[in-house]
Amino acid sequence: xxxRKVPRITNLWSKVxxxxxxxxxxxxxxxxxxxxxxxxxxxENGIMIKGKGVVINMPExxxxxxxxxxxxxxxxxxxxxxxxxxxxxxxxxEFRLAAVEGFPFRLxxxxxxxxLRGLLGGKKIVVDPGHGGxxxxxxxxxxxxxxxxVVPIAKNLEExxxxxxxxxLLTRRTDQDLSREERYNLAVQAGAxxxxxxxxxxxxxxxxxxxxxxxxxxNQQSVTLARFIQEGLVxxxxxxxRGITSLPELSALGEIPAVEVEVVAITNLVEEVFLRGLxxxxxxxxxxFNGLIKYFALNGCTLKVS
Amino acid sequence: xxxxxLPVRTHIITEHDDIxxxxxxxxxxxxxxxxxxxxxxxxxxxxxxxxxxPETVRPGLIARxxxxxxxxxxxxxxxxxxxxxxxxxxxxxxxxxxxxxxxxRLVGRRGDFYRVAGRHLALIDDFAGTMWPYDRHIVLGPKDxxxxxxxxxxxxxxxxxxxxVNDLGKVDILAATEGVEQEAxxxxxxxxxxxxxxxxxxxxxxxxxxxx
Numbered sequence: 001x002x003x004r005k006v007p008r009i010t011n012l013w014s015k016v017x018x019x020x021x022x023x024x025x026x027x028x029x030x031x032x033x034x035x036x037x038x039x040x041x042x043x044e045n046g047i048m049i050k051g052k053g054v055v056i057n058m059p060e061x062x063x064x065x066x067x068x069x070x071x072x073x074x075x076x077x078x079x080x081x082x083x084x085x086x087x088x089x090x091x092x093x094e095f096r097l098a099a100v101e102g103f104p105f106r107l108x109x110x111x112x113x114x115x116l117r118g119l120l121g122g123k124k125i126v127v128d129p130g131h132g133g134x135x136x137x138x139x140x141x142x143x144x145x146x147x148x149x150v151v152p153i154a155k156n157l158e159e160x161x162x163x164x165x166x167x168x169l170l171t172r173r174t175d176q177d178l179s180r181e182e183r184y185n186l187a188v189q190a191g192a193x194x195x196x197x198x199x200x201x202x203x204x205x206x207x208x209x210x211x212x213x214x215x216x217x218x219n220q221q222s223v224t225l226a227r228f229i230q231e232g233l234v235x236x237x238x239x240x241x242r243g244i245t246s247l248p249e250l251s252a253l254g255e256i257p258a259v260e261v262e263v264v265a266i267t268n269l270v271e272e273v274f275l276r277g278l279x280x281x282x283x284x285x286x287x288x289f290n291g292l293i294k295y296f297a298l299n300g301c302t303l304k305v306s
Numbered sequence: 307x308x309x310x311x312l313p314v315r316t317h318i319i320t321e322h323d324d325i326x327x328x329x330x331x332x333x334x335x336x337x338x339x340x341x342x343x344x345x346x347x348x349x350x351x352x353x354x355x356x357x358x359x360p361e362t363v364r365p366g367l368i369a370r371x372x373x374x375x376x377x378x379x380x381x382x383x384x385x386x387x388x389x390x391x392x393x394x395x396x397x398x399x400x401x402x403x404x405x406x407x408x409x410x411r412l413v414g415r416r417g418d419f420y421r422v423a424g425r426h427l428a429l430i431d432d433f434a435g436t437m438w439p440y441d442r443h444i445v446l447g448p449k450d451x452x453x454x455x456x457x458x459x460x461x462x463x464x465x466x467x468x469x470x471v472n473d474l475g476k477v478d479i480l481a482a483t484e485g486v487e488q489e490a491x492x493x494x495x496x497x498x499x500x501x502x503x504x505x506x507x508x509x510x511x512x513x514x515x516x517x518x
Binding site for chain 2: 012141276
């Protein structure tokens with residue numbers, strides 16, 4: 001590699017992966033043109049990898065990860081000209097670092113996500129895709145219907161929560177009529193630890209866009225849950241933050257912490273197109289998941305309604 | 307022969323960037339003569355100021371009507387993108403394409419719209435089709451792609467291509483310098499090493515075995 005004498009870091013990315021042995025990992029991969037000497041040390045809230053004699057051939061600074069376990073990676077040159085990669089965790093996790101020879105050379109930092117299973121394991125979470133059947137919900141300026149688009153988001157959320165060991169109850173999987181009362185009864189009968197309704201916003205003004213989270217005014221913890229879900233959602237899907245507000249109807253759920261999420265505004269010209277894509281359907285679920293993790297991390301098991 | 311590939315992460319490229327300067331900055335110490343630098347078409351277009359805010363496009367009745375037809379996941383699914391496409395080729399040619407597509411459907415043939423209206427319309431990325439913050443823009447196809455690859459070769463010494471790759475494994479080479487073996491290249495780009503969104507690697511260096 002005549003023109004590549006000095007190793008250069010060219011790319012950095014992260015991914016949540018399932019391993020064949022059942023391990024559930026957050027993996028950060030650092031790619032470079034060739035191998036270099038490195039060492040890893042533990043930080044209070046993460047790890048630092050120091051690379052010697054390697055040039056950073058990509059923008060320095062913070063790259064957000066936000067996968068529930070890892071917050072971000074900060075890549076930069078330090079004063080001694082080492083390339084430093086600080087991987088910041090939200091929660092404790094064991095990690096292993098491996099070098100993968102080849103082109104590009106890869107350093108892989110894999111973090112065990114078991115801690116998240118500890119937070120969500122056994123939690124009863126009701127995921128409720130809004131509307132359905134004859135109730136179409138909001139309609140996009142072209143043709144998209146809210147009742148259809150909320151289902152894949154709910155299913156993605158269900159899948160992620162199940163992977164984290166939660167006990168998930170999805171109120172509907174198909175295009176069926178289901179009254180608000182029936183949905184809430186399911187949550188009450190299940191003794192849910194949390195209820196999450198999935199919706200989109202509808203407005204006569206097609207310029208209105210962004211995400212909002214509506215909470216159960218009867219239950220104070222719902223405010224916290226809404227705040228965390230809203231924060232996770234906006235971070236993941238990068239849309240305008242329409243904030244949190246109370247939704248009196250949710251008080252029928254009594255003491256169950258409950259949030260109705262308006263992922264984006266289906267009546268917004270741009271956001272209708274977003275909703276057609278798989279990316280936002282996955283990202284929205286990830287954002288809500290992150291909010292739930294943060295909520296249960298703060299509140300632990302003390303919220304269970306007796 | 308290509309022996310390996312290297313996706314290169316960049317800053318967020320905007321209309322204030324010259325794409326040749328960007329390529330030189332990130333590959334200057336990596337790519338050698340004989341290597342191929344592949345650049346994603348969307349960032350070339352963005353650097354040329356071809357990303358349009360939908361608020362600046364006023365869709366007419368035809369655009370509002372026609373945007374129901376491309377299909378749920380297709381591009382041009384919103385009236386402003388349809389209007390931008392019409393503006394790109396002229397209403398008459400666009401409508402001829404629509405007519406050809408209608409007739410094509412009757413005989414079970416696909417692709418007539420782009421054959422008549424212009425293949426470059428297939429390069430238009432609707433909202434959500436490009437990485438943030440351009441996911442709220444309509445991104446047209448790049449202008450003069452052949453000139454761009456020639457300039458990249460001049461600046462770096464490496465061969466250059468502009469590509470349109472999607473996650474379904476479809477690879478289109480919009481322009482390539484003379485020394486590029488396009489067939490081999492397609493094999494290396496099929497799984498979209500440019501990535502999407504978070505990965506932000508609009509440049510990929512395909513390394514020649516001579517340079518290993």
